[in-house]
Amino acid sequence: MVKQLLQDTVEEQSKHALYQELINKYVQNLWLDMRLTKEVMDYLWDIISRPNPPEKMEEVAGPKFRGTKANYYLAGNISKSIWLQDDKSNLIFEKVLQDFAEIMYYKNWENYYNIHIAKIVPAPVFQVQELWVNYQKQHEFNPPHNHNGFYSFVVFMKIPTHWKEQHELPISANSNSPAASNFQFLLGQGQTVQAIAIPLSPEDEGRILFFPSWLTHQVFPFYGTEEERITVSGNIKMDGVPLPHPKSDPQ
Ligand SMILES: [Fe+2]
Numbered sequence: 001m002v003k004q005l006l007q008d009t010v011e012e013q014s015k016h017a018l019y020q021e022l023i024n025k026y027v028q029n030l031w032l033d034m035r036l037t038k039e040v041m042d043y044l045w046d047i048i049s050r051p052n053p054p055e056k057m058e059e060v061a062g063p064k065f066r067g068t069k070a071n072y073y074l075a076g077n078i079s080k081s082i083w084l085q086d087d088k089s090n091l092i093f094e095k096v097l098q099d100f101a102e103i104m105y106y107k108n109w110e111n112y113y114n115i116h117i118a119k120i121v122p123a124p125v126f127q128v129q130e131l132w133v134n135y136q137k138q139h140e141f142n143p144p145h146n147h148n149g150f151y152s153f154v155v156f157m158k159i160p161t162h163w164k165e166q167h168e169l170p171i172s173a174n175s176n177s178p179a180a181s182n183f184q185f186l187l188g189q190g191q192t193v194q195a196i197a198i199p200l201s202p203e204d205e206g207r208i209l210f211f212p213s214w215l216t217h218q219v220f221p222f223y224g225t226e227e228e229r230i231t232v233s234g235n236i237k238m239d240g241v242p243l244p245h246p247k248s249d250p251q
Helices: 002-029 038-048 056-061 091-106 109-117 163-167
Strands: 032-035 080-083 125-136 142-145 151-158 183-187 194-198 207-212 216-219 229-239
Touching: 032 091, 038 091, 038 151, 038 229, 091 109, 091 125, 091 151, 091 207, 091 229
Parallel strands: none
Antiparallel strands: 032 207, 080 125, 125 229, 142 216, 151 207, 151 229, 183 194, 183 216
């Protein structure tokens, strides 16, 4: 019995080590971690100042989704989430999101080959599906969730706290994994879930994380200030990618 337990532990450890090795090798490619220009940040502050619910949201999702509040649609335990739109100028999409979506899509060589070399499928068309702003107050949080769409993103607009101070608070200071105020990606499943912490401070204002919509993530609460944390998030959908023509089947 003890021998079996020891054996299980060793197998578990080697499985964990292998998983960690895989994460170390690939995780940096799983999302984009970039900084937005002042022009794009100014544009985002401008559209934040003019809440603008997407016209079709109520039509698609029902009367609960009427108005500017996005809370019913979102996982966040956050008291204020507001719909935005990329306006007529489409600036955030054309200057940032379209490029990011293409970078992520063509990192997969098979996609590049099928579209640009073999020319068996047309290039995908990406579009902003939803866009919203979260005003997170102290104690509020966003539990583990993923998004609709193909790619998703978060822009840190205003971070009123520093992770170093937050991790020194009594609730975090004695933990073996202080997490107060962190953003966190969760990879894997079952016993091999791996948390990748993104600690945040005011220096992260202007930072964007762009990731596959399936990638589970969460946001921990922060404490000790009445100031709000402001983030803009959204989902990107992909249209216009039919299944490969039967001729492309290697058979
Ligand atoms: Fe999210």
